[in-house]
Amino acid sequence: MSEARIIDGKALAARVQEKVAKAVAELKKRHGLTPGLAVVLVGDDPASQVYVRNKGRRTVEAGMRSFEYKLPADASERELLDRIAKLNANPDVHGILVQLPLPRQIRTSAVIDAIDPEKDVDGFHVVNAGRLMTGRKGLVPCTPKGCILLIKQVRKTLEGLQAVVIGRSNIVGKPLAHLLLAENCTVTIAHSRTRDLPEVTRRADILVAAVGRPEMVRGDWIKPGAVVIDVGINRVKGEDGSPKLVGDVAFAEAHKVASAITPVPGGVGPMTIAMLLVNTVQAACRQKRVPVPKVLKDYV
Secondary structure: OOOOEEOOHHHHHHHHHHHHHHHHHHHHHHHOOOOEEEEEEEOOOHHHHHHHHHHHHHHHHOOOEEEEEEEOOOOOHHHHHHHHHHHHHOOOOOEEEEOOOOOOOOOHHHHHHHOOHHHEOOOOOHHHHHHHHOOOOOOOOHHHHHHHHHHOOOOOOOOOOEEEEEOOOOOOHHHHHHHHHHOOOEEEEEOOOOOOHHHHHOOOOEEEEOOOOOOOEOHHHOOOOOEEEEOOOEEEEOOOOOEEEEOOEOHHHHOOOOOEEOOOOOOHHHHHHHHHHHHHHHHHHHHHOOOOOHHHOOOO
């Protein structure tokens, strides 16, 4: 069997961003509407700082307004909730994203609950989670939304396929399972306590690894010809002792078995930011009661 096709998330994300920029230009011209995204960072975690910087840059490149707020690592939950309340009330801000993880003294659930569901571009609020579960329109979490688009780069229709998602988080695993169900897949959610996990994953036509364990999924866990989406981003030491990024899938092994696979980095990561831009445009249109430009019809 030939080696797997590499699903280039970076290239797809660039195409999506191009369409977002066209949509934003149209909204400005027709409705005088400039979508605005506010990102709040608490603390000085280096990885979070990089993510926030990238999100801000992409937002501006797409022609949108970018608002960035930084709070110290010892900020109280009340300080953060007060900031969110102000952003909820700001008509120039259409999307609010609080960078996770948060310091120990702040409850993530309280922060997510405080964000206006119509501005919840992460798609984590229980209102948006409920809309997704019941098949209604809402803001969908960015990473799962990006995963579906990546799969569709190689499989135009997913109907009837067996899909296995390793991971049951509210951020990736659960929402992705609902998106796959909406595509008429037969879906299994597996996790760390699944018995005989390799046997379960070998049934998958679509295998998504979102468990946060470096190279846990081995080549012999994969059904020949399966599409593999690797959501994991793990920092490990390379053979020379220098740090490197790896996914949850043993890429070299999987590459020989799968029909298509996402790399790490350059796979799911860029699509997460691209979908954040799409969600911000969608949120702005809903709030201003104008239609989403047709150039984004495949993404909302």
